[in-house]
Amino acid sequence: MESIIDPSADVLWGAGGTVVDKDGFHELAPKTEEQWLDVRRAAVRIIEGGNLLMMPGREGAPPGTKSETPGVELEPAEITALIKKNRKGFDGFAKALQNAGLEALRASDSKNAALLLDMGARMDAVCESCHQTFWYPNVLKPQAAGR
Numbered sequence: 001m002e003s004i005i006d007p008s009a010d011v012l013w014g015a016g017g018t019v020v021d022k023d024g025f026h027e028l029a030p031k032t033e034e035q036w037l038d039v040r041r042a043a044v045r046i047i048e049g050g051n052l053l054m055m056p057g058r059e060g061a062p063p064g065t066k067s068e069t070p071g072v073e074l075e076p077a078e079i080t081a082l083i084k085k086n087r088k089g090f091d092g093f094a095k096a097l098q099n100a101g102l103e104a105l106r107a108s109d110s111k112n113a114a115l116l117l118d119m120g121a122r123m124d125a126v127c128e129s130c131h132q133t134f135w136y137p138n139v140l141k142p143q144a145a146g147r
Contacts, residue, residue, distance in 0.1 A: 005049040005097070009123060011042035012104050016117035029113035039116065040108035046101030046123075053094040060134075073136045082134045093130035100126060 015035070019026045030036045052058070060079035067075050074082070083090045100123035107115040132139070 001049075001053075004045050004052065008042040008045040008049065009127065011038060012046070012116070012123065013120050015039050015042075016113060016120045027113075029116070030108075030111070036108050036111055040105060043101045043104035043108055046104065047098050050094040050098035050101065053097070054091050072139060074134075074138075079134055082137070086133075090130070090134060093126060093133070096126040097123065097130075 015028060015030050015038075017028045019028060030039055059076065060083060061076035065076045067073050100119055103119040103122070104116060106112070107119060
C-alpha cells in the first residue's frame with residue numbers, strides 16, 4: 001500500500017479537480033503528454049496493485065510493523081486477521097480498486113479529465129470503505145444531522 005497504491009492514488013487524485021486560492025480557480029487536469037503519461041502509469045500501478053493485494057498469504061504489513069496511531073487503527077496482525085476472516089470482502093475491494101484503475105487508464109488514453117475526476121471520487125469511496133472495514137473498523141462514523 002505505502003509503496004505502490006498510495007503514491008499512485010495520490011497521482012490520480014492530484015490530476016483532477018479544481019483548486020481555489022487568492023488568484024482564482026485553477027483546474028488540475030493534466031495538460032501535457034508527459035502529465036497524461038504519469039496518470040497512465042499510476043493507473044497501471046493501481047490495476048497491478050490490486051493483484052498484489054489479492055495474493056494469497058499476503059500479510060497486512062511487514063513483520064515487526066506497528067500501528068502509527070494505536071487505538072485508532074488496528075495493529076497489522078489484527079488487520080491481517082480481519083482480512084483472513086473476510087478474504088472475499090477484501091478481494092472485492094481490491095477488484096473495485098482495479099476497476100477504478102481501469103477507468104483511470106481509459107481516461108488517460110482518451111485524455112478525458114472529467115472521467116478522471118469522476119473516477120477519483122469512486123476510488124476514494126472504495127479506499128475509505130476498505131479502510132473502515134479492515135484498518136480502523138472501530139472508529140465511530142459521524143452521523144447525519146438530525147439523527
